[in-house]
Amino acid sequence: MDGKLYIDGQWVDSSNGDTLTKYNPVTGEVIGKFAAASRDDVDRAFDAAEDAFQKWMDLGSVERSKIIYKAKELIEENRKELENIIIQENGKPVKEAAEEVDGVLDQMQYYAEWARKLNGEVVEGTTNHRKIFQYKVPYGTVVALTPWNFPAGMVARKLAPALLTGNTVILKPSSDTPGSAEWIVKKFIQAGVPKGALNYITGRGSVIGDYIVEHKKVALITMTGSTSTGQRIMQKASANMAKLMLELGGKAPFMVWKDADINNALKTLLWAKYWNAGQSCIAAERLYVHEDIYDTFINKFVELSKKIVVGDPSRADMGPLINTTALKGTEEVVEEAKESGARILYGGSKPDLSGPYKNGYFFLPTIIDNVDQKSKIFQEEIFAPVIGARKVSDVEEMYSLANDSKYGLASYLFTKDPNLIFEAAERIRFGELYINMPGPEASQGYHTGFRLTGQAGEGSRYGILEYLKIKNIYVDYSGKPLQINTVRDDLFQ
Numbered sequence: 497m498d499g500k501l502y503i504d505g506q507w508v509d510s511s512n513g514d515t516l517t518k519y520n521p522v523t524g525e526v527i528g529k530f531a532a533a534s535r536d537d538v539d540r541a542f543d544a545a546e547d548a549f550q551k552w553m554d555l556g557s558v559e560r561s562k563i564i565y566k567a568k569e570l571i572e573e574n575r576k577e578l579e580n581i582i583i584q585e586n587g588k589p590v591k592e593a594a595e596e597v598d599g600v601l602d603q604m605q606y607y608a609e610w611a612r613k614l615n616g617e618v619v620e621g622t623t624n625h626r627k628i629f630q631y632k633v634p635y636g637t638v639v640a641l642t643p644w645n646f647p648a649g650m651v652a653r654k655l656a657p658a659l660l661t662g663n664t665v666i667l668k669p670s671s672d673t674p675g676s677a678e679w680i681v682k683k684f685i686q687a688g689v690p691k692g693a694l695n696y697i698t699g700r701g702s703v704i705g706d707y708i709v710e711h712k713k714v715a716l717i718t719m720t721g722s723t724s725t726g727q728r729i730m731q732k733a734s735a736n737m738a739k740l741m742l743e744l745g746g747k748a749p750f751m752v753w754k755d756a757d758i759n760n761a762l763k764t765l766l767w768a769k770y771w772n773a774g775q776s777c778i779a780a781e782r783l784y785v786h787e788d789i790y791d792t793f794i795n796k797f798v799e800l801s802k803k804i805v806v807g808d809p810s811r812a813d814m815g816p817l818i819n820t821t822a823l824k825g826t827e828e829v830v831e832e833a834k835e836s837g838a839r840i841l842y843g844g845s846k847p848d849l850s851g852p853y854k855n856g857y858f859f860l861p862t863i864i865d866n867v868d869q870k871s872k873i874f875q876e877e878i879f880a881p882v883i884g885a886r887k888v889s890d891v892e893e894m895y896s897l898a899n900d901s902k903y904g905l906a907s908y909l910f911t912k913d914p915n916l917i918f919e920a921a922e923r924i925r926f927g928e929l930y931i932n933m934p935g936p937e938a939s940q941g942y943h944t945g946f947r948l949t950g951q952a953g954e955g956s957r958y959g960i961l962e963y964l965k966i967k968n969i970y971v972d973y974s975g976k977p978l979q980i981n982t983v984r985d986d987l988f989q
């Protein structure tokens with residue numbers, strides 16, 4: 497990581513020389529420093545994005561897609577470098593880092609394929625010689641704010657569609673993971689994105705974030721992160737009525753009915769809970785199991801969770817939490833659960849690791865039983881390898897508990913009953929329901945949520961259309977004198 501900003505085609509330090517420090521979550525050691533952008537840097541990035549817009553839009557989607565395909569090729573050729581950065585700055589185990597890069601490539605391919613397929617419509621006007629041309633046009637300058645949990649995947653998911661559709665971009669990644677974003681930006685530049693069309697700035701959201709999202713030149717803000725930050729962005733963005741795409745918190749219910757294929761359900765739960773150490777917006781956060789199979793299912797889940805290997809990324813099944821704040825927050829939630837009478841069936845603390853991993857931000861897989869539906873464990877996004885469990889006895893109870901959440905992104909159901917499958921599809925109020933299968937969301941699916949999970953969505957035709965506005969051009973080509981009822985014709989005689 498060079499730790500510089502990329503503004504108007506130049507790699508530069510922050511104009512006031514300020515920097516931030518990045519730590520390795522596996523060892524707690526310093527990885528390096530990176531620039532903390534000033535307001536002046538932000539202004540210059542917006543000016544550059546605005547200046548580059550017309551030319552970038554005029555290039556056309558086919559030429560823009562060639563650049564995205566090229567960037568994809570460059571990422572693929574050098575993918576090990578990106579995997580290593582993800583491992584170092586996020587702490588992901590080797591296999592998860594490789595999987596994330598697969599996802600990056602898939603998204604680049606998917607979005608590039610949309611070139612020349614995003615056409616507007618010609619609509620009939622009030623007479624046969626009048627038409628309304630509904631153009632699909634880019635918004636202008638897109639601000640992309642990305643999180644640390646998928647530090648490369650989220651960057652690709654925002655850059656590729658924003659650029660393909662002809663918008664110019666200012667990317668600001670999480671201060672916990674600037675390295676992956678910087679590396680990907682370099683590949684886009686190498687692939688031919690012209691100066692100003694893509695700008696990259698770093699700096700603490702709490703310091704520079706308001707200034708960015710309130711900026712008078714922002715047209716669209718796409719952000720993935722916490723609901724509280726999303727709400728703040730929404731307030732601030734109202735200053736300029738920027739279009740918002742906000743992918744925020746989740747609290748996925750994982751429902752296991754009495755007729756479920758237990759092994760498939762357990763395998764999926766191991767993934768849905770421990771993938772990225774529970775730090776994903778689609779992570780299983782609440783386990784509702786039918787009473788007839790509850791004890792068997794939970795006991796097996798505890799036994800399997802004990803076998804999850806943490807520590808050395810080259811052999812671990814699960815990595816650490818992202819930083820000390822996340823670790824402390826998780827410890828507090830578990831303590832609170834204990835005090836409220838819940839039972840810790842397994843985990844509940846840091847693992848006992850030695851050597852370089854001793855100071856890493858690891859937390860054991862943690863399963864908590866006897867959890868009250870109204871408790872923090874069942875209501876707040878925990879974002880850690882911690883899950884609360886509860887018995888259910890009938891379907892109404894299951895739907896009502898599952899839907900009882902302020903978040904509404906992903907949900908899971910395991911059953912062999914076709915009636916239950918179709919009924920759940922109607923009754924579950926979540927943007928995604930995974931039935932008898934694991935996630936994550938596909939590039940061709942629309943990743944969106946109900947309630948406090950946010951606004952708009954990403955992926956699929958619906959997601960890419962979020963980056964385009966509809967402009968209406970009304971034309972009369974009859975060549976005849978106009979008849980306007982409220983304007984007297986005799987004025988023209």
Ligand SMILES: NC(=O)C1=CN([C@@H]2O[C@H](COP(=O)(O)OP(=O)(O)OC[C@H]3O[C@@H](n4cnc5c(N)ncnc54)[C@H](OP(=O)(O)O)[C@@H]3O)[C@@H](O)[C@H]2O)C=CC1
Nearest residue numbers: 642643669670671700701702705706721722725744777879
């Ligand atoms: N839905 C999801 O996938 C994610 C959910 N989360 C949830 O959020 C919690 C906290 O994580 P955290 O990293 O603090 O998430 P944030 O929501 O604070 O950060 C997400 C992104 O927004 C930026 N940001 C922060 N504050 C502002 C602001 N005022 N204006 C503009 N941009 C801002 C961040 O930059 P910076 O890093 O510099 O603050 C980062 O790039 C997690 O524990 C988890 O519960 C987090 C990440 C992803």
Ligand SMILES: O=C(O)[C@H](O)CO
Nearest residue numbers: 775776777778936937
């Ligand atoms: O935000 C997330 O956590 C990703 O979309 C993975 O599902």
